[in-house]
Structure formats: C-alpha cells, structure tokens
Amino acid sequence: MDVLVVEDNKSVTSMLEMFFIKEGIDGEFVHDGSEGYRRYREKDWDLVILDWMLPGMDGVTICKKIRESGSKVPVIMLTAKDSESDQVLGLELGADDYVTKPFSPLALMARIRAVSRRYQGEKASAPGTRDVSTSDFQISKETREVFLKGAPLTNLTPKEFELLYYLSQHPRHVFSREQLLERVWGYDFYGDERTVDVHIKRLRNKIGSKDKPYLHTVWGVGYKFDEAAGDEI
Known part of the structure; x- marks a missing residue:
C-alpha cells in the first residue's frame, strides 16, 4: 500500500x-x-x-x-x-x-x-452492484449517477453519494449513527459521531425540502430514508 x-x-x-x-x-x-x-x-x-x-x-x-x-x-x-x-x-x-x-x-x-x-x-x-430505483430517485452505483425526478444531481460528494445509496437501499429502515458509521464509513468509529450529522444535514439540503426532506431524523434513534412527505419525525 x-x-x-x-x-x-x-x-x-x-x-x-x-x-x-x-x-x-x-x-x-x-x-x-x-x-x-x-x-x-x-x-x-x-x-x-x-x-x-x-x-x-x-x-x-x-x-x-x-x-x-x-x-x-x-x-x-x-x-x-x-x-x-x-x-x-x-x-x-x-x-x-x-x-x-x-x-x-x-x-x-x-x-x-x-x-x-x-x-x-x-x-x-462495481460491475455487479445493483442500481436503486424509487419513486423519485434513480441511483447507479456503477456510474455513481443520481437522478431526482429525472434531473441529474451532480453536486454530491463521494461520501454523500454512498450515504444516500445505502439509505435508499433500505427505505423506512432506521439506522443509528453507529450503524451508519460502520456500514457506510466501514470502520468502528474512534472520533466524533457528528460526522454522520454533518453529512445528513448537507445531503438533506441538496436533495430535499422542508415539506419533503427524504432523510428523516428519528429522535433518540437515528436516521431513515422515506419518500413520504412531511417534516422530520
């Protein structure tokens, strides 16, 4: 290495x-x-x-x-x-x-x-990784392309893409910060868990709105991807 x-x-x-x-x-x-x-x-x-x-x-x-x-x-x-x-x-x-x-x-x-x-x-x-298709999103892991209601999203950072890809694979499933660090970042985290909060906040601002944030906060538990309209839980 x-x-x-x-x-x-x-x-x-x-x-x-x-x-x-x-x-x-x-x-x-x-x-x-x-x-x-x-x-x-x-x-x-x-x-x-x-x-x-x-x-x-x-x-x-x-x-x-x-x-x-x-x-x-x-x-x-x-x-x-x-x-x-x-x-x-x-x-x-x-x-x-x-x-x-x-x-x-x-x-x-x-x-x-x-x-x-x-x-x-x-x-x-990458060649064998499945795409994600939801009501509003089409996400390709192989090409790292994201389309929201048919329009391309080109301003996602690599980690934001990975976080969106993982959460969208498991709609309505609530993940804790620790789980997201392990499964998206890929390690047992030794530092500040605010890393997840920062990425969720930035990603939510890029893909959603107040009426339809897509990434919901489940207070005291963690985060989930849900295309249902509404404020954060």
Missing part, C-alpha cells in the same frame, strides 16, 4: 512513519504543499493524507485539485480545525474522512485500513 502524507509537522510524520513500518505500509512524507501536489501527480497512490494547513499550498486546495482531476483516490484530512463549517468544507471538496488533531495513531490506522478496504472493494464490486 503506497500512501502519500503531506504534513509539515515533523513530529507527526515521525510518529506516522513508525506506525507505517509496523503495519507494512509504504509511506512517503512531504512537508510542503506544492511539493506534495507535485509528488501526487507523479505516482498512482493508494491513499493520500493531507494536513489542512501547509506551506506552499494548503491541504484543502490539494484535495480540490485531486477531485477536479477526476481521481477517486481516498483522501484523509488531518486538521486542528474542529468546527462543523471547517469539517463540511473539507468533505464538500471531496475528502473521504477527516481526523482532528491531536489524534491517536491507532485510530488513524483504523481509518486508513477502512478507507482502503472500501476503495478496493468498490473497484472490485
């Missing part, structure tokens, strides 16, 4: 290098954003880890450029910013996950393994 880490804190990279060696991961560590983006373009990486604040070019810009190139390589953001707006920005630009500093190396390793498994699994299973 080839992982590019763009992080200017050398104590963090030293710690990660030690864990990478233990886990058998081939990591390359770059301390400047512009140099990191150059190295990204020179090789086919299995995973990219980006610090948010970097000299030369910040991690958010690098992530944006990666997604604009059409690449689906998994991206994990490392950030000291823990506000919801900052998290939303990184995810909106195409990051698969974020880890807030200070973080546990073991937690990061769990994220790396999970993101990698999901990425490789998607590539292997």
Whole structure:
C-alpha cells in the first residue's frame, strides 16, 4: 500500500512513519504543499493524507485539485480545525474522512485500513452492484449517477453519494449513527459521531425540502430514508 502524507509537522510524520513500518505500509512524507501536489501527480497512490494547513499550498486546495482531476483516490484530512463549517468544507471538496488533531495513531490506522478496504472493494464490486430505483430517485452505483425526478444531481460528494445509496437501499429502515458509521464509513468509529450529522444535514439540503426532506431524523434513534412527505419525525 503506497500512501502519500503531506504534513509539515515533523513530529507527526515521525510518529506516522513508525506506525507505517509496523503495519507494512509504504509511506512517503512531504512537508510542503506544492511539493506534495507535485509528488501526487507523479505516482498512482493508494491513499493520500493531507494536513489542512501547509506551506506552499494548503491541504484543502490539494484535495480540490485531486477531485477536479477526476481521481477517486481516498483522501484523509488531518486538521486542528474542529468546527462543523471547517469539517463540511473539507468533505464538500471531496475528502473521504477527516481526523482532528491531536489524534491517536491507532485510530488513524483504523481509518486508513477502512478507507482502503472500501476503495478496493468498490473497484472490485462495481460491475455487479445493483442500481436503486424509487419513486423519485434513480441511483447507479456503477456510474455513481443520481437522478431526482429525472434531473441529474451532480453536486454530491463521494461520501454523500454512498450515504444516500445505502439509505435508499433500505427505505423506512432506521439506522443509528453507529450503524451508519460502520456500514457506510466501514470502520468502528474512534472520533466524533457528528460526522454522520454533518453529512445528513448537507445531503438533506441538496436533495430535499422542508415539506419533503427524504432523510428523516428519528429522535433518540437515528436516521431513515422515506419518500413520504412531511417534516422530520
């Protein structure tokens, strides 16, 4: 597994290098954003880890450029910013996950393994993955296209697509945050469960309305996909 880490804190990279060696991961560590983006373009990486604040070019810009190139390589953001707006920005630009500093190396390793498994699994299973067709939605896992009442939705992030795809496969089934983290994110979550809330909020704003949100909150339990009109439960 080839992982590019763009992080200017050398104590963090030293710690990660030690864990990478233990886990058998081939990591390359770059301390400047512009140099990191150059190295990204020179090789086919299995995973990219980006610090948010970097000299030369910040991690958010690098992530944006990666997604604009059409690449689906998994991206994990490392950030000291823990506000919801900052998290939303990184995810909106195409990051698969974020880890807030200070973080546990073991937690990061769990994220790396999970993101990698999901990425490789998607590539292997895409041709045989069934589409979802509901009254209002047509969703293709293979082409990653979403049509709402016949109109294409082109502004979904990768994780928003996966969340919508999973929930729409199980209409009216209520999932807890923990279940969604396990089944959509693919790992036992070590961080803040607000990750699910942020994605649900953004996705609901993109696909629904106040009268017909599609994604309903079941208070004290979790979330469900339901095309029935009405406010949140």
